[in-house]
Amino acid sequence: MHVTLSVNGTEHALDIDPRTTLLDALRDHLDLTGTKKGCDHGQCGACTILLDGKRINSCLTLAVMHEGDAITTVEGLSTPDALSPLQAAFVAHDGYQCGYCTPGQICSATGMLEEIAAGWPSHVTDDLEADPALTREEISERMSGNLCRCSAYPNIVDAIAEVGGAAK
Amino acid sequence: MNITFKMDEPVGSSLLDHTRQNVISRPIDRIEGPLKVAGRARYSAEFKFPGMVHGVLVGSTIPAGTITGINETRARALPGVLAVVTDYETFLRNPGQGLETEAPAQGVREIAYFGQPVALVVAETFEAARNAAGALDIAYAPAEARLDFRALQSEARPKESSQKSQGDLDRAMMDAAASIDAVWTTPSQNSAAMEPHASTALWEGDTLIVYGAYQMLSSDRQQLADALGLAPDKVRIIAHYVGGGFGAKLGISQESVAAALAARALNRPVQVVMTRQQVFEATVRRSETIQRVRLAAGADGRLTGIGHETITANLPDEDFSEPASASTQFLYGGEARRFGNSIVTLNQVLSASMRAPGEAVGMLALEGAMDELAEALDIDPVELRKRNLPPRHPMDDLPFSSRSLAECLDHGASAFGWADRNPRPANRREGEWWIGQGMAAAARSNMLITSSARVTLGTDSRALIETDMTDIGTGTYTILAQIAAEMLGLPVEAIDVHLGDTAFPAAAGSGGSFGAASAGTSVYLACKRLRETLAERIGATPEELVLSEGMARRGNAAKPFSELVTEPLVATATVEPGKTEENFVQAAFGAHFAEVGVHVHTGEIRVRRMHGTFAAGRILNEKTARSQCIGGMVFGIGTALTEELVHDTRLGTIVNHDLAEYHLPVHADVPRIDVVFLEERDHAANPLLAKGIGELGISGAGAAIANAVYNACGMRVRDFPLTLDKLIAHLPDPDAVQP
Incomplete structure (x- = not known):
């Protein structure tokens, strides 16, 4: 099937098997391997990307469904020479070890900070009417779909808290 | 310049305490960090080659028995399918154990556990291969399987090499002012590294190149060569980045051999990535354990006896047994001592090393027992431990x-x-x-495990480290750069570190907490040799030599490296364990x-x-x-x-x-x-x-x-x-x- 994907601001015309997930289209057809496959079942979050600014698991959707959508992968957030604030904070706080879940954590955190800014509540938000505060508890709760077996969690939360301007 | 150092005697002092560059130990950021956070570090399933095709492993659907036939008709008829690769003799039944140099158990006609990979379906695309893998019809003659660990525990066979005893523990238990005698159980576990096991295999003439998600490349290369009947120098494994290991990638796993065989049969590069389910079903796990811990103590809290006996499980003919008492044997005193493991044979996937094999579950039992003993004696748990630190190894007297x-x-x-x-x-x-x-x-x-590295000091006042050591998230890239920077008086930015390629000198690999010290020592030794050459060139003794900011100094005399190094200086060093181990x-x-x-x-x-x-x-x-x-x-x-x-x-x-x-x-x-x-x-x-x-x-x-x-x-x-x-x-x- 033909589909045109808009990834990191560039249009890519693809002729692909309709069974191809968005994740596999990125990795195998566009050579954007920053987006990782950890489970292929939406259980680990390593494949998290931003779709029209919202975070999703790219393994749980088919590429042909995304004609015209704005897809942002970790490669679209920066270059190695000019990291995004979150990427730089992950380096400074050692918010990773092996690095395999890291692009997903960073894409997820990018989307998550927008969700908090937009006032979305979470399971740990006390007052559903008020704007949620960026606390460590909120960050941890909202990032729990992104597994890290190296268990850099406390450092990841430090990195996100710093960039998001969390209350100490 | 090649040097070998054997760790036979304690070293008096380390140059790292005298070089004063303030680089070693400092909490600097990982040097490969920008690549990782930008998604530009490439892992084993992220290399592409012209003509590359995809393979999907097919696992057995019974836990014990024999394959009586594989019908490929339905799978082969699907669009895009190139081959159903089977090789009953060569396919790996088991993943490999760490540091082994021979192939793990091969032969897959006999089924030893559910999910044992028995065939590889290869297609032009991953989607076609995945679909066809589900269409492979495999007929089995099932056999009775041994599956219930707790029910079979009475059949556990002692692992002779693990049996150790001293004094009369039963007597000590009877005479104790307070004692603990209880059983702890821990379940089967999986390392669950975030990167699934993966191999991208291609042949260059008669040489096999595998981009493989592995922790210990030099021994993995030997395992893979042995499995395929190749000379080790005809196998090259590359793993620049590994997405976690925790023991599960110490030895080679089944996808490597399957990918290599398929690549040879099709004369095309083949990539095989295990599904997450296959990682659980076919790569190593930590065995479930049943641990009996006994503690005998006097009223003063001093241990008079300690026992730690463990039942674990493994496949037939596999003798790895989670060494749960590993640290119990030297952590606390007590004259009477008994340790030992026994193994229940089960038709469950291989038991092998997962992070801290032994202590990870053994300390749950021992330290739980110590907590119970502290309460029984009304002694603070911290104090109880301090009272029981033995002056020397309680059995070996070391x-x-x-x-x-x-x-x-x-x-x-x-x-x-x-x-x-x-x-x-x-x-x-x-x-x-x-x-x-x-x-x-x-x-x-x-x-300490034998490890080699090559360090090249270039004419541009930069140093290059090359070793087949891996960085599985442990920080190897960074600490090796820090060691070289400290030793050579160069900034960390002037050190290039090339890891994860068996074309480089063979290293210890990542496992057993020995990687940093072993690979780090080889880099230290190579740099020490380079320092000696630089000392000669400015007429200094090694003790007089001071290196900093790319300058070699002796007293007030100083020369830049650019004058002293007119062609690249190369030193290769190997460290070997020696008598300090014994x-x-x-x-x-x-x-x-x-x-x-x-x-x-x-x-x-x-x-x-x-x-x-x-x-x-x-x-x-x-x-x-x-x-x-x-x-x-x-x-x-x-x-x-x-x-x-x-x-x-x-x-x-x-x-x-x-x-x-x-x-x-x-x-x-x-x-x-x-x-x-x-x-x-x-x-x-x-x-x-x-x-x-x-x-x-x-x-x-x-x-x-x-x-x-x-x-x-x-x-x-x-x-x-x-x-x-x-x-x-x-x-x-x-x-x-x-x-």
Whole structure:
């Protein structure tokens, strides 16, 4: 099937098997391997990307469904020479070890900070009417779909808290 | 320039204490960090080659029996399918164990466990291969399978090499003022590294190149060559980045041989990535254990006897047995001692090393027993441990190379606020939660493994390190650069580190907490040799030589490297373990403290904070070392509270073979974690005076949590993990203590 994907601001015309997930289209057809496959079942979050600014698991959707959508992968957030604030904070706080879940954590955190800014509540938000505060508890709760077996969690939360301007 | 150094005697001093560049030990950022956070570090399934095709493994659907036939008709008829690759003799039945140089068990016509990979379906695309893999018709003659560990425990066969005893433990138990004799059980577990096992295989003439997700490339290369009947120099493994290992990638796994065979048959590069389910079903696991621990003590709390006997499981003909008593044997004193393992033969996937094989589950039992003994004697748990530190190895009569355990216990207790703990269980309530605190000691043996590296000092005042050592998230790239920068007087930015390619000198690999010290020592030695050459060139003795800012100095005389190095200077160094391994007990030590909440109605357990104080010789990078310890401590949370592979005892399947059902700790499960390192140098370990830390953090961490659960709600659960179903029926009266 033909589909045109808009990834990191560039249009890519693809002729692909309709069974191809968005994740596999990125990795195998566009050579954007920053987006990782950890489970292929939406259980680990390593494949998290931003779709029209919202975070999703790219393994749980088919590429042909995304004609015209704005897809942002970790490669679209920066270059190695000019990291995004979150990427730089992950380096400074050692918010990773092996690095395999890291692009997903960073894409997820990018989307998550927008969700908090937009006032979305979470399971740990006390007052559903008020704007949620960026606390460590909120960050941890909202990032729990992104597994890290190296268990850099406390450092990841430090990195996100710093960039998001969390209350100490 | 080639040099070999054998660690036969303790080293007097390390150059790292005299070079004064202020680079070693500093918490600098990982040098490969920008590549990782930008998604530009490439892992094994992320290399592409012209004509590359995809393979999907097919696993057996019975746990024991024989394949009677494979019908390829339906699979081959699907569009895009290129081949169904089967090779009953050559396919790997098992993944490999760490440091083995021979192929793991081969031959897949006989089925030894559910999910054993038996065929590879190759197609032009991953989608076609995945679909066709489900259309392969395999006929089996099933055989009776051995699947129920607990039911078969009476058939366990002793592992002779593990049996050790001294004195009369039964007598000591009878004569003791207080004693503990109880059984702890721990479940089957999986390393569950985030990157699934993967190999991208291609042939260049008669040489096989595999981009493989492996931890120990030089021995993995030998395993792979042996499996395929090749000379080792006809196999090259490349692993620049590895997405976690934790033991599961120590040896080669089944996809490597399948990919190599398919690539040869099709004359095209082949990429094979295990599904997450296959990682659970076919790569190594940690065995379930049944551990009997006995402690005998006098009224003063001094141990008079200690026993730690363990039953584990493995496949037929496999003798790896989780060495749960590994650290018990030297951690505490007591004249009468008994240790030993026995193995139940099961048709379950291979048991092998997972992070801290031995201590990770053994310390749950030992340190739980010590907590119980402390209560029985009414002695503070920290004090009880300090009273029982033996002056020398209690059986081998060897000195400790270094042991700052008492200092770790004191420092940790103070930092955590242990003195404020209420020792009476179920006596502190906050809202809907019982609050409790617990502690445990940490210990993990230290090793040195033969390791080589080449260091080239270029004419551009930059240095290049080359070794087939891996960085699986441990920080290897960074600490090797720091060692070279410190030794050569260059900034870290002037050091290039090339790892993960068997074309480079063979290293120890990442495993057993020996990687940093072993590979680091080889880099240290090569740099030391380069320093000697530079000293000669400015007419200095090595002792007089000062290197800094790319200059070589002797007194007030100084020359830039650019004048001294007119063509590249190359030194290759190898470190080998020697007599200090036999003459000293070498281990890193620490102390864990944990605070938990246990929900008064549901029994849900939440870890509220953890503190670890560790001493592991010189710390090579305080930032990456801290992360290693945090990672180990979080593994301890999973071990204590959530992780359990559930093996179906009728079908042989793994019931929870994915990341939704095998519960790793997630962000919300992990509280603030404090890690402190005490200053220490270990002169018998290696010339860096450093010890391993990759597994120290997990050792004892889960025990501190379990002991905190007891302190919170008064329930001793000796069957891990401590899920709420084991607590809920026996929770104390929530109204006994008011919040």
